Amino acid sequence: MFTKIHRAGFNRRFFLKTSALGTIAAGLPRAAAAAGGTIKIGFLAPLTGPVAAWGKPGLDGCQIWAERVNAAGGIKLGDESFNVEFVSYDNEYDPAKARTGATKLIREDGVSFIMMLGGDTWPGVQPVAEKTGMLFSTLLPSDLSPETTTLIAPAEVHPIYNVTGVEWLAENKPDLKTAVMCAQDDALGLPSVATYLAAFEAAGIEMLDEPLLFDPATTDFAPVVTRLLAKNPQIVCLDTCYSDYVHPIAEQLFQQGFKGQIISCTADFYDQMIAKTSKEFMEGFIFQFPDFDDPAMNADNVNFDDPNGFYAEYNNRHPGEWGAVSWEYASIMDLWKAGAEKAGSAEPEAVLAAMQEGGKGKHAFGDADWWGEELFGISNALVGAWPVVAIEDGKAVIKEFRSIPDWYAKHGELLRKHMSDYGQMFDQRG
Structure with a gap:
């Protein structure tokens, strides 16, 4: 956690100065192009431990999202269609494990995008992002800074909401x-x-x-x-x-x-x-977090597809486990999918440019602006209602x-x- 990490000198400067990490990250390939009819997405979050409630339910939601998308024809890049597959890594909310997980997901698994909870784990991953150009997402815009050019916060705008x-x-x-x-x-x-x-x-x-x-x-x-x-x-x-x-x-x-x-x-x-x-x-x-069977989720401003049905399916599979993040990573994937299909590519740089084109995006709770320069030093947070x-x-x-x-x-x-x-x-x- 924050106190323990900083007492140990476990911060961004520590990671940036770690020569071993620099060597590993420098050897990592760019995000692998979709191969074999499948696009792989990394899920790098706490799946066990005291912060698991903000990781594991999100992965469960992503599996439902993937099944829906694949059943509807997958992700369409130009003339080709690809299924989507999530590859998870439990970082246990530990920066060193998050660094290891990011390296593995990129180098061994060939993912095209990595979703994170963020927070104390982001300093461990930031150098990997800088070396590889991989696109990452966080649920915590407070991770953003002018140096985090390939980190976006497209779903949750913690803590400002x-x-x-x-x-x-x-x-x-x-x-x-x-x-x-x-x-x-x-x-x-x-x-x-x-x-x-x-x-x-x-x-x-x-x-x-x-x-x-x-x-x-x-x-x-x-x-x-x-x-x-x-x-x-x-x-x-x-x-x-x-x-x-x-x-x-x-x-x-x-x-x-x-x-x-x-x-x-x-x-x-x-x-x-x-x-x-x-x-x-x-x-x-x-x-600040609704159940998706709420009638208000059917309003015209909501951009999440079939929220009531998603909620029902989630609770059918995971009764009593619906929480704040159950839908958020899936919502991020809606935005990523739209960006990839617009760009005709799963490459991080192309997807990011397509997602942010025009400075606006379809947030789960309405149209929103890519925002944040005054507060975060970079407008990589999608902020609206x-x-x-x-x-x-x-x-x-x-x-x-x-x-x-x-x-x-x-x-x-x-x-x-x-x-x-x-x-x-x-x-x-x-």
């Missing part, structure tokens, strides 16, 4: 004026902390204390929650805590008698949280699709200030 939940909360529950926040001290938690601080400040919600940053190795959350509740907040924010943290924190909030508002980036497997607490306790819990979700009567409900660019146009300076305070601007990282 979190501003939409706070904005909606402030407008719909204006009597709630005080908040506290906790987060794991790592590359997912810190930029999200900065984002929530900016969003609360923009909404006129007072932070009663500094964000409580806990060690990623924490297993006992009773003291964390006791500290959070010490100042009697109206709102408790769980930032971008992993599911392995959100669940015990919610349970502790319930056991310690919290009656106020909870807001979180995710609420993966929220039915389990309801079972451990109560339907009444979880009522109104605000987060994002849903605000609340639990009502035990079920996730989309309350509204809100514009991230509209919020940023009003409060961008405030977000950059808090990002800078936490060392998360592109020119501060690494």
Whole structure:
């Protein structure tokens, strides 16, 4: 995680100075051209361990996506059609293993594109991307920088979409004026902390204390929650805590008698949280990731094909495992497929140019712009609207699709200030 990695000097400069990696990466071929009627796509994410909930469900979703695409004729490059196959590598959310996985996927498996969760694992992979020109995607735009020219964030715009939940909360529950926040001290938690601080400040919600940053190795959350509740907040924010943290924190909030508002980036497997607490306790819990059987997913702005059917098939195969990333990697593949077919090629450079042509793209939740130069130093994030979700009567409900660019146009300076305070601007990282 972030704290442990940086104590060990395990950062971008470390990898860039690692001569062995430079030698390996320099010998890697460019992405292999589609051969044998199959295009291979790399899936480099945590499939086991505490962050697996943001990797494994995404791979499961990709398998459904691949079956659908292949059954419909595959990916059409010029006059030829190709099936798509996913090749996975479990990086266990470890930078060194991610580096090894990227090398293997490119050199041995001949993939044409690699999808990642990102975060703490991206510094291990960045030199491989630079040496090979391979196109990578991340779910964390906070990985982006001017040096990450072949890294894109075309699905999730973490953490900046979190501003939409706070904005909606402030407008719909204006009597709630005080908040506290906790987060794991790592590359997912810190930029999200900065984002929530900016969003609360923009909404006129007072932070009663500094964000409580806990060690990623924490297993006992009773003291964390006791500290959070010490100042009697109206709102408790769980930032971008992993599911392995959100669940015990919610349970502790319930056991310690919290009656106020909870807001979180995710609420993966929220039915389990309801079972451990109560339907009444979880009522109104605000987060950012919808169930795809929501009627709002059938709106004209949504670009994900047959979301209701995808959700039904996913839950048929993996009951109780739908989460934040179940659809995201598949959504990225929609964009990649469109780019490859437009370019008539699976080569990374050609696909990237086709995806970004005109500066716009078909994001899952609507038309969006390739954006981010002010915040990330490069416009490689596809940013538009994002849903605000609340639990009502035990079920996730989309309350509204809100514009991230509209919020940023009003409060961008405030977000950059808090990002800078936490060392998360592109020119501060690494």
